[in-house]
Amino acid sequence: MDGAPPILEVQDLVVEYLTSQGPVRAVDHVDLSVAPGEFVAIVGESGCGKSTLLFAIARLLSPPAEVAHGSIRFAGRDMVGLSERDLRWVRWRDCSIVMQSAMNALNPVLTIGAQLEDAIAAHEAGPVGVRRRRAAEVLRLVSVDPVHLHSYPHQLSGGMRQRAMIAMALVFAPQLVIMDEPTSALDVVAQRSLMTQVRELQRRLGFAVLFVTHDMSLVSRFSDRLAIMYAGQLVELGATREVFENPRHPYTTGLLQAFPALRGPRRRILGIPGSPPDLRSPPSGCRFHPRCSHATDRCVSEPPAWHAPAARDVVLCHLYDPRSTVNGRQIV
């Protein structure tokens, strides 16, 4: 983006899972950058590669997954080539991660306080008193009473556990916080209050957020930019408002229409026909063509290129090729 150099820059990233039937490409030539203090959301269905992308960025991939191509630069450092030892310094202190299920991510036999202090001690030498104070401070930051430093995970509600996870991620004022569906286990009321809080903390502390979700409406009011992923590829990237108001890719349009509305007339929604492709043998040409109502012969044979129908919106679709015409008329 314009202005400050990006805190995170992913270029032409390819992640493959090595299977007995050959490599399966879960992330296919993805380019993405996140500016300091920006909130970028990645939206996609299960199996589209969004979590693999996050794991690659955080260097959490384990075999059989591996980065086959491309680079990931975080705060000027090349993450792909970083040694385990250097990685330990970057992780958590500069770039932290909030996992999907707080239930499994917290250690059930240690108190919240012990886990927080453990993380602090791993990165900073210092007296116990300072660590305790710091732990209490971050818990207060996410509106959890510091008495819960002495609580075990099972004594907290789902929302509080997820808040505790976020507190842990914020313990060192990181530059980037990666969140993998942190609210999917919560009900709508807890979900909204958590999202509001993340947004507010972000404004106050200035960290950037890379947020993965399958629920597009959840991030509609919180993210600056939105990236739509389908079958391992980014298919649309733009300012959140713009994507919601003028969705370009047929998949984005389909996703937006797949939610029954709370207001307005009740009408039958058809959603997107078919189901997501098997990444072991993705469809030829555009990967969305078997489910797309605009598909032409060209979509079957030729993979689409990136087109920029608007200043800040890019889309991977033949419909927006300035040279292409459909039914004799220009679409764009």
Added chain:
Amino acid sequence: MAVRSSSARAGDVRAGPATPILEAAGLCKHFRIGGLASRRWLHAVDDVDLAIGEREIVALVGESGSGKSTLARLLAMLHRPTGGEIRFHGRSLGRVRGRGDVLAYRRRVQMVFQDPYSSLNPVYPASHGVVRALALHRPEIDRRTRTAYAERILESVGLTPPGELMRSYPYELSGGQRQRFGIAQALACGPEMILADEPVSMLDVSIRIGVLNLIADLRSREGVSFLYITHDIGSARYIADRLLVMYAGHVVETGPVDDVLEHPRHPYTQLLLSAVPDPGAPLETLPPTDAGEPPRLVDPGAGCRFRARCPYAVQDCAEVTPRLRPMRPDHAAACHVARSEVLDDG
């Protein structure tokens, strides 16, 4: 839209169909916690009245832990109630005893579970449940025509080509296909009512709507009634006729879906509605009412269970448990503060 009876009087608190298939009155389920000698009880479902009519889809919404699933399990006879009564076609389930009677009830009232990944047996083909249900519950279909019948069921829930899918194992199927198998399994018995416990919440956004459409179609085509449990109010509005809102084991509001959504009376319903992400809504600051804690369900005592989170709580709320009162025609809420628009004879 199905034909719905509108003969329920405004004063009738249970505002529902005139001839319900499945009814519950004062239904309670309290779990003893902390060992046999313990005197502590968790009130999962407390004093719930409900009625589901013929060809009706009733949506049950509430947050996790509000007792929605326990209520469905009570209705499916998977739990025994600790109080109250369930009536099926007017006959109390308390009198349903013996394997034959229980089987007959299960044939007519089926359940579909939330997680299509763990509710199908991985070592059998996914169609095993369908064939098994036919063998157990439909003796009139003889063995030779059973496969053909099962294929017809698969086709009716959108599992095509049925011949091929009859042989596939759960691991070969997508989440949406598995959930369709779950529904096919329930349909195989030829039920009058399906209790669907969050049938779409584990599915991807783009295939959710297909399963919801299937539920709506089954109601109009096969005349099956549904209790649709969800925490997604948008989808409840999409397919249901009536809405029940549960909070901490109580039904706090009930009425026709659109009326409840347009004129929510209970503060919890209002909070729930305001929390639904709405991409079209303008960005505004959000009201600070949602910082509350989950309610106490272990020996909760008297009083409204929402009072700690309620912006309108008065003294009465801490002392008297509110009961459902009529608020608008067919529409009731359990709140001391909410203002009724119809004559309150309670």
